[in-house]
Amino acid sequence: MTVTIRDVSKKSGYSVATVSRVINDSDLVTEETKKKVGQVIKDLGFVPNNTARGLSTRKSNTIGMIVPNISNPFFGELIKGAEEAAGKNGFNIIILNSSYNNEKTIKDIMILKSRNVDGIIMSSVDFDESIYNTLVENGIPFVLTGPVLSNHKINYVSVDNLEGAKKAIKHLIELGHERIGYMSGDYASYLNKLRLQGYREALEANNIKIDKELVFKENIEKNIDKFMKMKSEDKPTAIFTFNDYMALDYMEKLEEKGIKIPEDVAVVGFDNIKMASYYSIGLTTVDNRQEEFGEKSFELLQDIIKGKTEETHQIITKPKLIIRKTCGAKSKK
Amino acid sequence: MTVTIRDVSKKSGYSVATVSRVINDSDLVTEETKKKVGQVIKDLGFVPNNTARGLSTRKSNTIGMIVPNISNPFFGELIKGAEEAAGKNGFNIIILNSSYNNEKTIKDIMILKSRNVDGIIMSSVDFDESIYNTLVENGIPFVLTGPVLSNHKINYVSVDNLEGAKKAIKHLIELGHERIGYMSGDYASYLNKLRLQGYREALEANNIKIDKELVFKENIEKNIDKFMKMKSEDKPTAIFTFNDYMALDYMEKLEEKGIKIPEDVAVVGFDNIKMASYYSIGLTTVDNRQEEFGEKSFELLQDIIKGKTEETHQIITKPKLIIRKTCGAKSKK
DNA sequence: ATCAGGAATGTAACCGGTTACATTATAAAG
């Protein structure tokens, strides 16, 4: 039923090898034969079977992508960028949802291995030793997205988190704030550490001494409690949050308590998730351009797969501050 | 380097056929041999090569999924549901982004064909004849998500749009509204038609005569203009929008003009996108449960692939009204 | 005219599984 290379061979009078060469646009074959065979291919509606191809070449032109949560647009954009770049290069993407679970991630890696993917783009928040080992032992090329805390030299693409945090803080300082708080949750990720460090460095660079009381590292409820109990003159006049999701959460809680944003306290987030841009929120934030990320991750992975590069690469993109309403900056309108 | 079935065969002393049977848990093989061979498989770390498997079985255990925009959480949730259901059944998903482009969609279908996917879940907004033909001519099982306007009997999973619209309108009527408007954009999709019809039927069922002036079918700007120019006694006191994205857009524009929601006009959307749930928005809307959709789509597709069903199926899920703030209903809090 | 060497094409093994069919072992029946 399905048309194979041998059908094309028979009908065209050329051998399967030649047909194969035509398919792969080899320069071992004349322009004339290319035309003739090409015509037969069209006539028969022949489409090369990628599975068969993959078996003999040991390549699948497929890359795996493991993300914690597909429905989170943050990852959605990442996937979109990667998918587009992949498509342009004849690759397709198999998506797996790890649900933030490392055991599941390892299973996923093995699934991808059995499918002979050429490489994996990992967006695992908590990249640990067991994941690293699984990837390396199975000889699977991979690229990580996001900042990576690891003793191993690893390929990754990440935004410059330090720089992003600094831009946010610098902007707040320029708006006249001196008591700037940092609010995260109580889960101490490496990412959190980096952004907090950026916060500190920016303050120091502007000769503002760091007040430990302004670094809120408990869970959201406790942080809000602490904030509410502070004397007004002690309260921060601006808050930089670990990420946009948290910023939204904090804003919700603060507004419930009657705190006005940005009048009483300015807020700046990180990530620039879609929701941040919605008018009634207008969250000022640091854009880390997920889509571009996805694209770069794929490109790096492709270079690795094709053996264009031997060393590991750490690609750090520059973030951009998106000024909206919650920081209290005057809009140009 | 990679361990193959023949390595397992050699080391275990059994033939490749028996090893293959063990892998596939065939009951043609003794429990004892299963154990023995199983041990060798473990020892060698053998993982069956899915590509080779796919070549001989002509199955890939892969399904393709074509969506218009991966980064839109609406589709993200759909993908998530499908991915999870697929994973449980040993399937993986290749994602393709059609960017709302039908030509791209057809190319994507051919790519998926060359990859021998077992079936496709399509979430094409504008499912036309050419797409239908491509799928059928290539003998690819497929399931559509969303309502389908087609002369052909097609497998699809959709929410009951009529019912959803009716629930929304009924709720507004119960809140005391009599002048209820319908606002869409000027792109007349089948989906739009269905929801508009639900709106009409609900009004009629409640003996409210339909006022053409309250159906806004121009583009958003024009509709807003028209609304603003209406005499206050003519203005609708509540608006049902085609979907949540539009609801947000309309709300933004209306609030810019000083119209308060829900005091001046109540708003109800459709889809229950994530943003709708955010506190400062609190959009009352109709939930069509995308994730469940993805799951059901996969399950239906699987039945078709496995030949469990001959006829076509139209699965219609029941939507649920999510009452938040924009409809003006008193909150229970 | 003869030959070397490169270009174009062909032959057939191979990738790593599956499975129809063949064979052997095992047990029940005559």
Place this chain on the structure above:
DNA sequence: CTTTATAATGTAACCGGTTACATTCCTGAT
């Protein structure tokens, strides 16, 4: 103790491509 049916295992062809190596065909040099 055959015969026969059945269960367990083995042999080898096959899925549809790729590609190393072999072959044929030209062209230009001697």
